Amino acid sequence: MRHVLAALGIALAASLLVLVTANDFYLRILFSVCVYFLCASGMNVLLGFAGQKSLGQAGLFAAGAYAVAMLTTSLDMNPWAALAAATVISAGFGVLIAAPSLRVRGPSLAMVTLAFGIVVEKLVTEASDLFGGAMGIYAIKPLTLAGEPFTMAQWVWFAIALSLAVHLLLRNVLIGRLGRALLSIQADEVAASAMGVPVLRYKVLAFVIAATTCGLAGALVAQQNQYINSDFITFNLSIFILLTVLFGGAGSLIGPLLGALTLTVLSAFLARWAWIEHFANGALLLFALYVMPQGLAGVLSGLSRRLFGERLSGDVTVPLADPTGAALPVRDGKAARPDAPLLVATNLSKSYGGVKPARDVSAVLTAGHIHALIGPNGAGKSTFINMVSGIIRADEGRIEFRGSDIGRQSTHAICRGGVARTFQNLRLFRELSVIDNVLIGQHGRMRNGFLTSLFGLPSSRREERSARERVARILAFLDLTGVAGAPAGSLAYGLQRRVELARALATEPEVLLLDEPAAGLNPQETEELGQLLKRIRDQGITILLVEHHMDLVMAISDHVIVLDYGEKIAEGPPAAMQRDPRVIAAYLGVDEADEAAAQDGTPALGLAGDLAGSNLAGHR
Numbered sequence: 001m002r003h004v005l006a007a008l009g010i011a012l013a014a015s016l017l018v019l020v021t022a023n024d025f026y027l028r029i030l031f032s033v034c035v036y037f038l039c040a041s042g043m044n045v046l047l048g049f050a051g052q053k054s055l056g057q058a059g060l061f062a063a064g065a066y067a068v069a070m071l072t073t074s075l076d077m078n079p080w081a082a083l084a085a086a087t088v089i090s091a092g093f094g095v096l097i098a099a100p101s102l103r104v105r106g107p108s109l110a111m112v113t114l115a116f117g118i119v120v121e122k123l124v125t126e127a128s129d130l131f132g133g134a135m136g137i138y139a140i141k142p143l144t145l146a147g148e149p150f151t152m153a154q155w156v157w158f159a160i161a162l163s164l165a166v167h168l169l170l171r172n173v174l175i176g177r178l179g180r181a182l183l184s185i186q187a188d189e190v191a192a193s194a195m196g197v198p199v200l201r202y203k204v205l206a207f208v209i210a211a212t213t214c215g216l217a218g219a220l221v222a223q224q225n226q227y228i229n230s231d232f233i234t235f236n237l238s239i240f241i242l243l244t245v246l247f248g249g250a251g252s253l254i255g256p257l258l259g260a261l262t263l264t265v266l267s268a269f270l271a272r273w274a275w276i277e278h279f280a281n282g283a284l285l286l287f288a289l290y291v292m293p294q295g296l297a298g299v300l301s302g303l304s305r306r307l308f309g310e311r312l313s314g315d316v317t318v319p320l321a322d323p324t325g326a327a328l329p330v331r332d333g334k335a336a337r338p339d340a341p342l343l344v345a346t347n348l349s350k351s352y353g354g355v356k357p358a359r360d361v362s363a364v365l366t367a368g369h370i371h372a373l374i375g376p377n378g379a380g381k382s383t384f385i386n387m388v389s390g391i392i393r394a395d396e397g398r399i400e401f402r403g404s405d406i407g408r409q410s411t412h413a414i415c416r417g418g419v420a421r422t423f424q425n426l427r428l429f430r431e432l433s434v435i436d437n438v439l440i441g442q443h444g445r446m447r448n449g450f451l452t453s454l455f456g457l458p459s460s461r462r463e464e465r466s467a468r469e470r471v472a473r474i475l476a477f478l479d480l481t482g483v484a485g486a487p488a489g490s491l492a493y494g495l496q497r498r499v500e501l502a503r504a505l506a507t508e509p510e511v512l513l514l515d516e517p518a519a520g521l522n523p524q525e526t527e528e529l530g531q532l533l534k535r536i537r538d539q540g541i542t543i544l545l546v547e548h549h550m551d552l553v554m555a556i557s558d559h560v561i562v563l564d565y566g567e568k569i570a571e572g573p574p575a576a577m578q579r580d581p582r583v584i585a586a587y588l589g590v591d592e593a594d595e596a597a598a599q600d601g602t603p604a605l606g607l608a609g610d611l612a613g614s615n616l617a618g619h620r
């Protein structure tokens with residue numbers, strides 16, 4: 001509520017300012033602040049949350065401006081209807097510009113969006129039959145009230161009201177399920193999809209949001225000026241919008257306001273010296289990137305923390321609900337019968353050129369058991385987990401979960417279906433708090449979609465509350481409640497491993513795939529992990545554990561599968577695997593195994609600790 005009241009207060013103060021100033025110059029500055037605020041708000045979703053760099057926003061501004069121009073002049077459409085239609089048309093262009101983002105990332109994406117901006121700029125300049133070129137399109141119908149065109153004061157009030165509405169709506173989206181999902185995409189797309197986040201769909205959504213607000217701003221400018229020409233649509237405009245977000249603070253809720261206010265006022269006063277304005281924009285961009293990477297919002301937030309010991313109202317912290325018990329939340333529906341085959345992989349093969357990390361591998365994970373997948377370095381264990389979790393596609397073979405083929409499903413769909421995983425090299429969202437990391441695991445379990453979140457409907461608040469309660473239970477189960485608010489990347493390594501486990505458990509899986517969860521843990525932590533995995537199994541979750549710590553594998557597994565050179569060479573109870581000559585040969589190498597057998601009639605694998613750490617693990 002504090003944030004909403006503050007936003008209302010700012011909007012009210014700006015509206016009152018309109019009453020006390022009759023100066024057209026100041027009113028136009030205020031109008032421009034709102035226009036750039038609208039552009040920056042959407043761009044903040046795209047850049048600050050989803051982490052997608054776009055240099056083509058001028059093209060989207062043009063889409064809105066020229067759409068409203070053509071609709072009101074050529075088609076004689078009502079100006080209000082034309083404003084709405086132009087916004088929708090811009091959203092369509094958002095899908096267009098999003099398409100490349102599904103294939104390219106980082107600098108390549110920036111180049112593609114830059115090309116989009118340049119194409120639109122050239123189009124509106126050169127295709128003068130359609131867009132009027134430098135002459136532009138005149139007699140665009142302005143918005144009207146009771147049949148009369150808006151006065152300048154009314155334009156400003158309307159722009160303030162729109163800005164307030166856009167801010168509050170986007171805030172609803174960003175502080176909940178969708179905002180967290182976008183942040184996870186920015187941090188690590190693979191980990192995000194493995195937590196049930198539909199990465200491609202959300203990237204398109206972020207582009208559409210940015211295009212919608214930018215197109216709306218373009219349409220407003222065209223209607224207020226009653227004309228639009230190619231001079232409006234320049235590369236500088238794209239840079240200015242980007243700068244507004246970076247300078248204000250990308251990823252902060254108040255960043256767009258701070259950026260739009262500062263830069264619009266500055267550029268209004270520098271406007272008469274065009275060369276200084278461009279120089280100042282370039283210098284500010286460098287300044288923002290090097291000196292205050294979190295923008296003005298970051299600087300103010302740091303100051304406020306130092307002065308008042310609390311965070312700025314733009315940051316959102318919600319306390320954890322009290323855990324209602326130390327049991328893990330489980331998904332509704334019929335639990336699999338104990339011992340029934342739950343996940344069945346049949347003849348999986350994968351090759352990378354000459355390297356074949358999986359050759360006809362078959363495995364059955366039975367419900368309620370801890371299965372271990374072991375083998376020397378490079379045997380294909382991670383490849384197996386990657387195939388089952390959908391991160392890579394098997395070249396051949398079939399993967400069934402609960403009787404359905406999941407071999408062609410996307411990573412996020414597999415996770416939502418009930419198969420979760422952790423990673424060999426931790427893939428936490430390091431900048432986000434522990435609770436946000438684990439809440440992202442709940443993404444696929446929450447039911448509030450874009451529109452319910454956008455309008456902050458009661459159902460979306462209910463979902464958020466219930467997700468937080470479930471996360472509180474998971475944190476309590478893993479003894480992480482005390483560090484819930486800390487950034488995940490700031491924790492000790494052992495705790496980070498546990499947070500990754502908590503995040504995977506938050507997807508409420510039936511099968512949990514753990515890729516070397518004990519890597520980097522000390523002996524005491526490894527022992528505690530073993531106890532924890534048994535408690536998780538006792539909650540009805542089936543586990544597949546890839547591990548090099550033989551002590552751990554032998555102590556907790558019900559069933560062991562052994563891979564070597566991408567082939568399954570043995571499987572069975574742990575004690576039998578320890579004495580299986582093929583397994584011993586795989587770990588020790590054939591000659592050494594014969595030698596060991598000659599010296600000591602009953603060689604047994606393991607109980608020597610960490611095979612990965614010993615030179616035996618990597619015999620090749």
Ligand SMILES: Nc1ncnc2c1ncn2[C@@H]1O[C@H](COP(=O)(O)OP(=O)(O)OP(=O)(O)O)[C@@H](O)[C@H]1O
Pocket residue numbers: 352355356357375376377378379380381382383384424
């Ligand atoms: N994307 C890839 N391109 C080429 N080769 C790959 C790729 N991914 C894995 N490999 C190779 O496949 C083999 C099996 O790799 P994988 O990571 O599955 O083994 P692992 O049993 O998990 O090993 P470790 O215990 O060291 O983690 C290795 O030789 C690896 O170099």
